Amino acid sequence: MADLTTNFAGIISPNPFWLASAPPTNMGSMVERAFDAGWGGAVWKTLGEPIRNVSSRLAAIDHGPSRMIGLNNIELITDRPLDVNLKEIYECKKKYPDNALIVSLMVESKQEAWHEIVKMAQDAGADGLELNFGCPHGMSERGMGAAMGQVPEYTCMVTEWVKEVATVPVIVKLTPNVTDINYPAEAAVKGGADALSLINTINSVIGVDLDTMVPHPNVNGKAAHGGYCGPAVKPIALNMVSELARNEKVTIPISGIGGITTWQDAAEFLLLGAANVQVCTAVMHYGYRIVEDLIDGLNNYLDEKGISSVSDLVGRSVPRVTTWGNLDLNYKTVARVDYSKCIQCNLCHIACEDGAHQCIDLVKNDDGKVFPVVDEGECVGCNLCYLVCPAPDCIEMVRLDDGSNPVTWRELSSE
Amino acid sequence: MKSKLSKDQIEKNFAEINPRMSKAEAKFESNRCLFCYDAPCTRACPTHIDVPAFIKKIATDNLKGSARVIFDANPIGATCARVCPVEALCEGACVEKTLMEKPIEIGRLQRYATDTITGNGAHVFEAGDPNGMSVGVIGTGPAGLSAATYLARLGYKVTMYEKKALAGGLDTYGMAEYKMSQKIALDEVRLVESLGVEIKVDTAIVAGDVGAGLVPAQRDECREIGFSSLFESHDAVFLGIGLGATNKLKIPGEDLDGVFDALWFIEQIKTRDWHGIHVGDTVAVIGAGNTAIDAVTQAKRLGAGKVMMIYRRSENDISAYDYEYELAKKDGIDFFWHSSPIEILGDGKVEALRCRLNDGSDEIFDIRCDMVVKAIGQEKQKSFFDSVGIDTDEKGRVVVAGNRMTTRENIFAGGDCVNGGKEAVDASQAGKLAAMGIHEKLTGMTVSFAGSGR
Incomplete structure (x- = not known):
């Protein structure tokens, strides 16, 4: 059994799995059930001036038989009275001293307002604070959430305000709705943040009802853009996390968020530099119980790899990420088909023919069966056939070069 | 019973x-x-x-x-x-x-x-603009319905001739009821009619003494049109007349009360007049093809106490599909392999089926039964084709060229009468290819339809 305990910017948690600030952390009874199920920490749904929500708040996209691979929401921060939330935070922390309880905050852009809410959350027993500079819908129209996170100067300023009174670690939650994630991240560091968390949801219109022609979710005939999350956003989140992990100015830990559903997803975030992870959509889909396999799967993976502690996994893949100009132009792979496993669906052929480099021909054998044959001289090693092949281990990408004399575009262009 | x-x-x-x-x-x-x-x-x-x-x-x-x-x-x-x-x-x-x-x-x-x-009877295709030509389609089974559809889509005026009261051929009369009800076949016939195809039911095509697909007893049940007169109103004719009557066992007792054709038995079931259908208490079905399976499984479903399948060869030789055989086994059918029927015994009514064992012993044994169903294939309609001057091969199947034309000018054929008896889907393809052949022959223009290989 590997040691899953994490120390995230000074916040100790029995495992790296936190619930993100969202509906699953709306109230005390929910967070308590989550801790009972095994979640290491929870970020309480954002506190602030209680708001009024609309009815009809969520919409999703499916892919084939898979439901909800992407989720869109227009729900705002907590709609519960502040004192009720604070009382429940206090009781929850007392009951679960070993779990990490972080409180997400969002108030208007006034120093006193931030000072006040920070103090209240700390007094209630919060182990840490997360500044919600990421919510891209509704709140941003009022100058909060992403409206702050999209302007590095505001991010820095408000972080500074918070740090003036904070006695517990301060995590700044970033919005991905920016052209370069490095700027707001560096601003948060400059403002004194103790950690970063990302990504918040992505601006999205999830789809249109083809009968009523009203986009989803329909609020009495109208729709507004929402925040996009779920499995579909994971690659975007991984990229942003890995960018910050490689940014030398970002010297503080990162909490990885975005589409994490399985322990593999979590391991990928950790490998790319996240010190822990936060989960929401998967819990909204399947319930708190999924944490059991997140823990179990990660444990088994670490054991299998001979890694004794989850912190030893963090960032292992970061040195493997570079810019395109540093990639070896002489590295050469080609596709090889194992005909004992080929089921003759011909998807590799048509994908290569219409979507790549026309180097997989269909050849009829003596039995009249048609098989894909790779022209290795023409194959550019793009992986497309390998990606579309539905038969396990049927197509393998095989290295053809001898490994000598790697050369990069950067080297070539500097000669 | x-x-x-x-x-x-x-x-x-x-x-x-x-x-x-x-x-x-x-x-x-x-x-x-x-x-x-x-x-x-x-x-x-x-x-x-x-x-x-x-x-x-x-x-x-x-x-x-x-x-x-x-x-x-x-x-x-x-x-x-x-x-x-x-x-x-x-x-x-x-x-x-x-x-x-x-x-x-x-x-x-x-x-x-x-x-x-x-369900809604509106075809996804429309009839083509009338091209002024007409084709007569004899037989309204799978081959005829298919040919008629494609011809109508090409703009031909199509008239179909059906000797029975309902169109659809074996789709309507020959499919095991638990697979498909008659309603589906008739719905599909209506789709063909929605393209402007006219179907004349209760109408037999005859050549001299011989009716297409007619057993003599049916002759007084329908009006008759002479084959030779068809060309007065049609530019071409398609024959999709299938096969003829069930083969004869040619053994004593075949005419006893309680001996039936499998096709006749299956046809009765299509009425769903459950208590008007004759079914024995102990039923012996002779044959081991897919029709035999349809007969045993349906006799069982109708309530026969004991249903047996009698086959002259081994279990490995049956022509029924594996999944059909599995269904019969699941239904609790008893199988008699290597058993050749040699006589049906009874005093006016069936009492037993006498068989000889083909395992080398030549042992003679009797199977007690009160109903015998013959599922040993259908006759070819060689005499009809002979009488209209259309060549058949040594097995009695109509000879057609690549364009599906018979040895007589502008007479085309497809389905069971050409292939000797296959699936509905084979007949459907034959109808498609024949429609293309007819169009090409009459207009000199090639045409292709989905799945025609062109």
């Missing part, structure tokens, strides 16, 4: 063996399809329906488009969805069978898509 079972019980016994998919099932199953390129299922289908295309359209809720893909290649797509031996054709070739041991349920998906069309 009439069934002792209640109407409700019999209805239950004849419930559809492959019921309609729910929307959830169709969604899941259609999404399972890999969308193969040059798909094995399409190649395996005799009409070459673009199976991945119609399945993907189900996945996108484009059911009308899906049905169009199916009916484009196979005008009896609703029938074939239910009666095709999919295990031996599309589903047998499905790559998911290789990958997962569980092929996509193509037949049931095809039914799901075609149900949207057969």
Whole structure:
């Protein structure tokens, strides 16, 4: 059994799995059930001036038989009275001293307002604070959430305000709705943040009802853009996390968020530099119980790899990420088909023919069966056939070069 | 003898063996399809329906488009969805069978898509602009319905001739009721009619003393039109007249009360007049083809206490599909292998079937039974073709050229009368190819339809 305990910017948690600030952390009874199920920490749904929500708040996209691979929401921060939330935070922390309880905050852009809410959350027993500079819908129209996170100067300023009174670690939650994630991240560091968390949801219109022609979710005939999350956003989140992990100015830990559903997803975030992870959509889909396999799967993976502690996994893949100009132009792979496993669906052929480099021909054998044959001289090693092949281990990408004399575009262009 | 079972019980016994998919099932199953390129299922289908295309359209809720893909290649797509031996054709070739041991349920998906069309009677195709020419189609079974559909789509005035009271041939009269009810066949006939095809039922085509597909006893049940007069009103004729009467056993006792043709027995069941159908208490079905299976399984469902299948050769030699044989076994049928019937015993009525064992012992034994059903294949209609001057081969099958024209000018043929007796889907393809051949012959212009290989 590997040691899953994490120390995230000074916040100790029995495992790296936190619930993100969202509906699953709306109230005390929910967070308590989550801790009972095994979640290491929870970020309480954002506190602030209680708001009024609309009815009809969520919409999703499916892919084939898979439901909800992407989720869109227009729900705002907590709609519960502040004192009720604070009382429940206090009781929850007392009951679960070993779990990490972080409180997400969002108030208007006034120093006193931030000072006040920070103090209240700390007094209630919060182990840490997360500044919600990421919510891209509704709140941003009022100058909060992403409206702050999209302007590095505001991010820095408000972080500074918070740090003036904070006695517990301060995590700044970033919005991905920016052209370069490095700027707001560096601003948060400059403002004194103790950690970063990302990504918040992505601006999205999830789809249109083809009968009523009203986009989803329909609020009495109208729709507004929402925040996009779920499995579909994971690659975007991984990229942003890995960018910050490689940014030398970002010297503080990162909490990885975005589409994490399985322990593999979590391991990928950790490998790319996240010190822990936060989960929401998967819990909204399947319930708190999924944490059991997140823990179990990660444990088994670490054991299998001979890694004794989850912190030893963090960032292992970061040195493997570079810019395109540093990639070896002489590295050469080609596709090889194992005909004992080929089921003759011909998807590799048509994908290569219409979507790549026309180097997989269909050849009829003596039995009249048609098989894909790779022209290795023409194959550019793009992986497309390998990606579309539905038969396990049927197509393998095989290295053809001898490994000598790697050369990069950067080297070539500097000669 | 009439069934002792209640109407409700019999209805239950004849419930559809492959019921309609729910929307959830169709969604899941259609999404399972890999969308193969040059798909094995399409190649395996005799009409070459673009199976991945119609399945993907189900996945996108484009059911009308899906049905169009199916009916484009196979005008009896609703029938074939239910009666095709999919295990031996599309589903047998499905790559998911290789990958997962569980092929996509193509037949049931095809039914799901075609149900949207057969239910409302509006064809997904329209008749072509009238081209001033007319084709007579004799026989309204799968081959004739297919040929008529494509000819109507090309603008021909098509008249179909059917000796029976209902059109559809074996689709209407010959499919096991638990696979497909008569209503589906008739719905599909109505689709063909919606293209402007005229169907004259109770109308036999005769040449001299011989009627096409007629057994002599039927002759006074319908009006007759002379074969030679057809060319007065038609520019070409398509013959899709299938096979003739059930073969004779040529053994003593064959005329006893209680001896029936399998096709006749199956046809009675199509009426669903459960207590008007004759069924014995102990039934011996002779033969081991798919029709024999249809007979034993339905005799059992009607309430026969003991149903037996009598076959002169071994279990390994049966011509029924494996899954049909499995169904018979599941239904608790008793099998007599290596058993050649030599006499039907009885005093006016059937009392036993006497057989000789073909295992080398030549032992003679009697099987007690009160009903004998003959399922030993159908006769070819050689005498009809002889009388109209159309050549047949040594097995009595109509000889056709590549364009499906017989040895007589502008007379085309397809289906069982040409192939000797195959599946409905084979007849459907034959009708398609014949329609193309007719068009080419009459206009000099080539034409191609989905799945014609052109």
